[in-house]
Amino acid sequence: MTSLTPHGEPPRYFTFPALTAAGLPHASTTRHCPGVTSPSEPTSPFTPGARETLAAAGLDLSRVAYARQVHGADVAHALTRGGVAGAVDVLSTTARGMPLAIFSADCLAVTLWDAEAGALALAHVGWRGTAKGAAKAAVRAATGLGARPARLRAAIAPSIGPCCYVVGEPVIGDFTQAFGHARWERWTRAASNGRVMLDLWTANEELLAEAGVDPARIENPRLCTACHPELLYSYRKGNRGRLVTVAALP
Numbered sequence: 001m002t003s004l005t006p007h008g009e010p011p012r013y014f015t016f017p018a019l020t021a022a023g024l025p026h027a028s029t030t031r032h033c034p035g036v037t038s039p040s041e042p043t044s045p046f047t048p049g050a051r052e053t054l055a056a057a058g059l060d061l062s063r064v065a066y067a068r069q070v071h072g073a074d075v076a077h078a079l080t081r082g083g084v085a086g087a088v089d090v091l092s093t094t095a096r097g098m099p100l101a102i103f104s105a106d107c108l109a110v111t112l113w114d115a116e117a118g119a120l121a122l123a124h125v126g127w128r129g130t131a132k133g134a135a136k137a138a139v140r141a142a143t144g145l146g147a148r149p150a151r152l153r154a155a156i157a158p159s160i161g162p163c164c165y166v167v168g169e170p171v172i173g174d175f176t177q178a179f180g181h182a183r184w185e186r187w188t189r190a191a192s193n194g195r196v197m198l199d200l201w202t203a204n205e206e207l208l209a210e211a212g213v214d215p216a217r218i219e220n221p222r223l224c225t226a227c228h229p230e231l232l233y234s235y236r237k238g239n240r241g242r243l244v245t246v247a248a249l250p
């Protein structure tokens, strides 16, 4: 369990203390950050309000790279310029000062950074991405840029928690096929009315650890989007807004 540092009153974005201490410019926005739309819009998903807000976090959004996220595990690898990086869910770069952005509203936005190698990868991971291996694809993308898994710092932005994530088919079938029944049992619990609650946080922490990431270096504040409608956007709660996690190599 880790904490988040709020910025603004009400908070417009959060930062992860461990990433800040190690020198990574980054931010995960709240619903109070102005000017964030969706990466599927034909225009830039950041208006001047968002650019100004996130400039305070040391992020120059005039160079930001993002993707038309499609709930997969494909990678736009070693990005050197901003703009739309394709229909993928993992972005990686060694370019300093060029922000990578992942949009979410319940899904996990995972940041991976090896400061020594100067390698950064961000991933959009919902249940489909989890089943398809997006977290491990992000680790491979970082190691492909010289990172060592054990040296990576990982951070999981606010996303839907096991308190609120009710699932049924096709999630059950896809997960048991991908991971087997033992892990499915470990990652879920039975709730009332025969409902099943899935813990995507624990699942992805375990999958990152399997890929070689040190569990002690995985930051997860376990802040649930569905539990905090006053602060965050939750697709499952009917919000159409987007949160965004942005990071750039120092």
Ligand SMILES: [Zn+2]
Pocket: 160, 161, 162, 163, 164, 165, 224, 225, 226, 227
């Ligand atoms: Zn919740």
